[in-house]
Each structure stands twice: as structure tokens, then as C-alpha cells.
Amino acid sequence: ETGVTQTPRHLVMGMTNKKSLKCEQHLGHNAMYWYKQSAKKPLELMFVYNFKEQTENNSVPSRFSPECPNSSHLFLHLHTLQPEDSALYLCASSQEWNEQFFGPGTRLTVL
Amino acid sequence: GQQVMQIPQYQHVQEGEDFTTYCNSSTTLSNIQWYKQRPGGHPVFLIQLVKSGEVKKQKRLTFQFGEAKKNSSLHITATQTTDVGTYFCAGQSNTGKLIFGQGTTLQVKP
Numbered sequence: 001e002t003g004v005t006q007t008p009r010h011l012v013m014g015m016t017n018k019k020s021l022k023c024e025q026h027l028g029h030n031a032m033y034w035y036k037q038s039a040k041k042p043l044e045l046m047f048v049y050n051f052k053e054q055t056e057n058n059s060v061p062s063r064f065s066p067e068c069p070n071s072s073h074l075f076l077h078l079h080t081l082q083p084e085d086s087a088l089y090l091c092a093s094s095q096e097w098n099e100q101f102f103g104p105g106t107r108l109t110v111l
Numbered sequence: 112g113q114q115v116m117q118i119p120q121y122q123h124v125q126e127g128e129d130f131t132t133y134c135n136s137s138t139t140l141s142n143i144q145w146y147k148q149r150p151g152g153h154p155v156f157l158i159q160l161v162k163s164g165e166v167k168k169q170k171r172l173t174f175q176f177g178e179a180k181k182n183s184s185l186h187i188t189a190t191q192t193t194d195v196g197t198y199f200c201a202g203q204s205n206t207g208k209l210i211f212g213q214g215t216t217l218q219v220k221p
Contacts, residue, residue, distance in 0.1 A: 043154070043199060043211040056208070090153060097207035099144055099156040 003027040004103035006091050012109045013081065021076040021106050023091030029101070031094045032074040034066060037105070038087040049074060081110045113138050115202045117212030125220050130187040132215035134200035141203045143176055143183045148214070149196040190219050 003026045013019050025032060034046040048056035049068040063085075065077040074091055086109050092100040114137045124130050134143065142161045146154040158167055160176035160183060167174045171194075173186045183202075187194055197214040204210075 042197070042214045045209075045211075092154075097203060097209070099159055100146075100154075100209065101156065102153040104153050 004091060004093055004101050006089075006103035006106050008106060009104060010107045010109075012111065013078070014111050015081060015083070017081075018077070018079040020078065021089055021091075021108075023074040023076075023103055025072055025074075025091075025093035025101070025103075027093055027095075027101060029093040029095045030071055031096065032068060032071070033092040033094075033100065034074065034076050035090040035092065035102075036087050037090055043090075047076075078108075081108075083110050086110045113202070113204055113208070113210050115200060115210045115212040117200055117215055119215055120213060121216050121218070123218045123220065124190050126192060127189050130190050130194070130217055132185050132198050132200075132217075134183045134185075134202070134212050136181045136202045136210075138181070138204065140180050141205050141207075143180075144201045144203065144209070145174060145183075145185055146199045146201065146211075147196050148199065152196075154199060187217075190217070192219050192221050195219050 005024050007022045031050045033048050036044045045058050046060045047066045063080050067075040088105045088107050090105045091103040094100045116135045118133050142159055144159045145157040147157055148154045158174050163180050164178045165176040171188045175184045197216045199214045200212045201209045
């Protein structure tokens with residue numbers, strides 16, 4: 001159904017681990033986004049990339065490190081996370097600032 | 112900074128009853144978008160409103176954009192169990208930044 005894929009779909013990690021989330025869009029869009037969705041803050045924008053350039057960093061802690069090697073791929077590198085970082089991490093893409101297409105998300109649990 | 116408030120947070124209705132969720136922005140918007148997220152799913156785009164006072168319909172769903180382009184509403188007529196989910200509004204500023212409301216979670220009792 002969606003032209004945006006995310007891997008892995010589920011991830012459990014310890015606080016000392018390093019892991020990466022991957023997002024790929026097959027829609028030819030030029031903008032990609034990372035969102036955090038938790039019970040407390042339903043859809044919290046983390047990062048925005050437009051034509052591979054980061055245009056938004058919403059005061060996200062440095063333990064989250066995004067990477068956008070090209071307009072189709074987006075990564076979120078994770079290290080030394082905290083239990084409160086457990087959430088659903090959603091990737092989205094759009095053409096310019098039009099409607100956003102979301103991936104299925106990665107359910108992250110930090111132990 | 113720009114804020115988008117959405118009410119109510121939760122709504123339980125009997126199947127066949129109507130439902131409305133409201134969205135208010137602290138600043139004038141370029142446009143407003145609506146998304147639906149089914150339980151266990153991801154947000155899916157429903158519609159975008161651009162013009163002041165615009166009204167759009169999708170079957171039983173009616174979307175309105177206020178005259179001042181600072182508020183919007185989504186009304187569902189005669190709800191069905193398939194309408195269950197969380198409805199998000201998202202206001203877009205002139206800079207392109209999209210700010211999501213907190214969402215309204217709709218439960219429909221059969």
C-alpha cells in the first residue's frame with residue numbers, strides 16, 4: 001500500500017547499544033522526515049531533510065543522529081538511548097511541502 | 112512558536128451517531144491537512160484545505176477551513192465501525208513547516 005518502507009519493524013535494545021533505523025521511499029519525493037510517536041506526544045517532528053539537506057532539527061538530543069545519503073534513503077542512528085526514548089518512530093516523505101506519506105514505523109523498546 | 116490544538120482528545124460514539132473534531136492554530140495557516148491513523152497503523156493522508164472558508168466532502172466526511180485560516184473541523188455523519196482511529200489535523204505555515212495537532216481518537220460502539 002505505501003511507497004515508504006521502514007526496517008526493522010520492531011527493535012529492542014539496551015541503553016548501551018548502537019542501532020540504526022532505515023527508511024526508503026519509492027515515490028520520487030524530495031523531502032523526508034523522522035517523527036517520534038508516543039502516548040504523551042502523539043506526533044513529534046524530529047528531523048526534516050529537503051534535497052538531502054537537513055532543514056529542521058527540532059531540539060532532538062544528540063543520541064539521535066540522522067543521515068540522508070540520497071533523496072530516497074533516510075537513516076536514524078541511535079546510541080546510548082534512555083527508556084523514555086521507547087516509542088514508535090515514523091518516517092515520512094513528501095514532494096515539496098505537499099501531503100506526507102508515512103511508513104509503517106519502527107516500534108522501539110529501550111531496556 | 113506555532114501551535115496546533117485539537118479537541119476533543121477522545122470521543123466515544125454509538126454507531127450511527129455523528130462525530131466532530133476541531134483544530135485551532137495559534138497563527139494563520141497556509142493550508143491544513145487531515146490524516147487518519149487506524150489502531151496499530153500509520154497516519155494516512157485524507158485531504159488538504161487551502162482556501163479561506165473552504166469546505167470539502169468525502170462521502171460521510173466533511174472538512175472545513177475557517178475564514179481566518181486558523182481553524183478547521185472534520186465532521187463524520189452516521190459513524191461506522193470502520194471510522195475507528197485517530198484523526199490528526201496538521202497546519203502548514205508559509206515556511207512549509209507542518210505542525211500536527213494532538214489528534215482525536217474515535218471509538219465507535221456497534
